[in-house]
Amino acid sequence: MISYVTLGVSDLAAAKKFYSELFADEGAKVLLDGERISFIGKSMAAPMLAVCTPFNQEPASAGNGTMVAFAQKGKAEVDAMYNKAIALGASCDGAPGERIPNAFYGAYVKDADGNKLCFNHFMM
Template sequence: MIGYVTIGVSDMEKAKAFYLELLADLGAKLMMDMGRIAFIGTEDGGTMLSICVPFDEGDPQPGNGNMIAINPGSKAQVDALYQKAISLGGTCDGQPGQRIPDMFYGAYFRDPDGNKFAFAEFG
């Protein structure tokens, strides 16, 4: 149902490098680049991540209470991608761990612009 989600970034080249490297293990690649906005996704046509310099050219502002969750397919992938995000310049916003017994395993990080993400495995 969701085609793409968009986050604001302050440096397109830095943001593209961060997300393309981070999500490469999930098969993500640059699907479309229009200069001020770029779409990162997979060949299967699923939901894409859009990164952009805000249209008004003001500072990007991460939303308070907003978060994008990505399900990489396993707890091991949650751990690996969280560590990769941190090594690429992301910051910890909650280390990997079981959040709801037998139901939800997650790890939280913020990208270099402060946008909040989770890698999450359900089940």
């Protein structure tokens, strides 16, 4: 159902590098590269992440309460993605852990523009 999710960024080149490296182990790469927007994913036919400089030419800003969640196969994968994001320059916004007992395990980071990301695993 989802085609792509867009995150506004202030430095397109840096954002492409961050997200391409973050998801490289999952086979993701820049699939379509435009002047102010780039689409990162495994295939143009699968859900993608787009990073772009805002169309209105105003500064990029993260939405309050807005978050993009990326499903992982298990707790170890959540931990690994969290650690990788931190190593690539993201900041912690919630260390890995069970948020809903026996149901939801997640970790939260913010990228350089303050966009909130979640790496999660539903244990049900």
